Amino acid sequence: MEEKVKVALVQLFEEWADDKVIETEILPQSGSYREYIRLVGEKRTVIGAYNADKKENKAFLTFSKHFASKGLSVPEIYAEKEEEDIYLLQDLGNTTLFDYILHLRIGEGFANDLVLIYKKIISQLVRFQLEGENGLDYSVCYPRDSFDKQSMIWDLHYFKYYFLKLAKIPFDEQLLENDFQKFSDYLLDAPRDYFLYRDFQSRNIMLVNGEPWFIDYQGGRKGALQYDLASLLYDAKADLPQQVRDDLLDFYLQEIQKVQKVDAKAFTSFFQGYVMIRIMQAMGAYGFRGFYERKEHFLKSIPFALRNLEIILQRIDLPIEVPELVKALRSVIASEFLKEVGKDDKAKLHIEINSFSYRRGIPLDKTTNGGGFVFDCRAIHNPGRYQEYVEMTGKDQPVIDFFKEKSEMDEFLASVYHIVDMSVDKYISRNFANLQVSFGCTGGRHRSVFSAESLAKHLKEKFDVNISLRHIEREIEGS
Template sequence: MEQILQQIGDLWSRYTSGREAASIVKLPQSGSDRMYFRVTGDNGETCIATYNDHLKENETFFAFSTGLGSVGCPVANVVAVNENGNIYLQEDFGDVSLLNLLETHGYNDYVYSLFRQSLSKLAHLQVVGGTQIDYNHCLTAREFGKQAILSDLLYFKYYFLDTLKFPYDKQALLDDFEALSTYLTHTENKHFMFRDFQSRNIMVKDDQVHFIDYQGGMLGALQYDVASLLWQARAELPDEWKNSLLDYYIDEASNHLSQPLDRYLFTAQYNGYVLIRLLQVLGAYGFRGFFQRKAQFLTSIPLALRNLKWFTGNRRMGIAVPEFDKCLQFCTSDEVMERFEPLKATEETPLVVHIHSFSYKRGIPADPSANGGGFVFDCRGIFNPGRFEEFKTQTGRDKSVRDFLEQRTSMPDYLNSVFDLVDITVSDYIKRGFSSLQVNFGCTGGQHRSVYAADALARHLKNKFGVRIELKHIEQDAKNWVNNPA
């Protein structure tokens, strides 16, 4: 990490004609392996630095940015690239996404206007921007055709459906996949397809929308991107919004085409692409959650399943796929939905989770509850911020220490494993009516790593289960009492 930060600083200095960066802060990482940083200059100017060893992906992003930007599409301006091609600086659109605004403000007129603006600029990007794209730069397939659709269906099959252990006729399902992909391939309008057009990839700055993460784009049907935005699981858009925004998009896209879209035919195939997108998302959540063990993706599965359940009950694709329908009915059954819906504590739930940070120098905290015991996690395998002079007087609650642990250590992976273990017990204890669970995090001094980990687990359990938490930082509480006795 130190080497990456140094290289980003060198690139910034080259870009600004010798000026040093005032700060380089790692941004939260999402589903990809790319790492993002916000670089701030001494005059307040900022850029987003991206580190990505997938050089082909970087080259695609550069080419698409140049082509789309040349006709006024709201995409990133890449301002500097290092010699190795694995670090680049791009325009900073801020931290506020359309999804953030939706979650903050709800379904109001302002947010609705931003969805309309996004769809209007999407139509321009797809049709007009697409004329400036060299599709030889595409990362995988040049076109989202039959093979790409089959690939998305198989992604769902392997990484989600097969994890459910549902006994289906494999050959019949593959035959249905073949028929559906053939049906969806026959579309008259193929233009630039963003591929991951959802509200978290739409940044809002000064009431204007900007698009990021379009390097997976290819030639494809107009319907796919609209389906991605309007049916995003976390957005949970009301049905009336989905319908009116789809109508608005059809009008906007027609303005850029030589012939207006046939609304009936467009909508019929749109339903098929909605299904493909919903399944692709479930496959992605399954892969990231079950196989890469990233817990935040598993929490999104219930939303995606509710989306799929509503769709299968209310929309038709115009093609018969009986074995596929049987699998979808099982995926949206109460039995499956209950597997992924996190158990929630109620006011009557007796369980209290006692979370402590402690110093190994003073020993593991005792558990006075009737059963005794509990989890003890040793944080000493995580690189210690206390070795650095600037952190010696700080704790795991200070931002600079949190940044260090999140950006320069294996703490995020460590906590994912902790969450997996503790979640099993908390869920079981809620069901069985147990009243107490103790979880302890220890490090050398009980100041940095254990404090950060205890706070993180408390947030996680509160958000996921709504369970009561008693959080105590033993070493820090003792120091505070010495310095401020009653």
């Protein structure tokens, strides 16, 4: 984020909130060019956004206000400066549905808690599609106000040029174009007078106190009911078991029937087709971001997409013949090149280091491998007991000096380094992917923060590893 944009967002926050920014955090970009920063004030925390695409901004801001008026769980818009392409919105924290899936997945199964959350999400999806559609100003939709023939052909060409061609999949150009036309005409026969969220997937759903909230709907438009459900259930790296998908499809049909009569057989037939076009659209994105823009983490979704594609091709029974399209998709599944893409045999060990408060509980292990350590820092002399350090953290120099001069911290950390180093050496030699180390204390602000910072510095200097560092109590205070 450019400094002038950051300054403008800080100024907008301080003018709107009558508060002073004391901390900022640049948030990582995902698949878009929008930029986000967390602004932490003395009284509250918000997210600042910058997007040079004015039309996309207008769509997002208009939709947000409309959905909020319907009681849907979307972030509140606090302030905006249209001429500077910036706005402030509610901070929903850091936990996406995708993060939660990593926490709760059990082996090859699927945790009951996750099924319940998905059912909550599906119930809200029905509300977006029907209640959200009522009175929505579709004139602000961007780039089109309907998922129509043009939109579908764009997606299919995206798949052709950025995935098939870059992955060197052979096909007959004219025959494939003929199938694209026939396939899109078939999908257009489904009723399409509903709000289509467009990117309804696990990274665009936040969990706040166990309840789903929704973001990134600026690409919304009119469309068929099936598309968003396909996006949710066949989200590549979410990797839902097929039986769970089938059960959730049945649940969706029960929910939609409560408010509108739907032919379940016809719905399901179209649903399979919309799963196909959604997978192809996603693969186009993986190809563009991964093969073309060289963003490797997008390539890691390809193996999951291949499995989804194989499943749907085994099950689909379209009333039309699209032989060249099916042939190309089967070639995608069989491609030895694509089977190797996304594999990360030479990846560096990733070490997640956390500080936390025991009052909130020990952090969950996202990888579910159960590896790692939790160190209790509460035996160390606590600077938080002294008034001059209460408002500080383990990153502030006076607190650092306290630990160096008036505590047992050096001895404690020497033991930690010895134990953790042994594991890091072994994990690297055995090509393990993840290690988690957490430090806990009473308040999660002084001893645990200093310990986490110190271990991160030590490991960066000694090993060639990737490290992520989280101070969980700071995140909670900022929410």
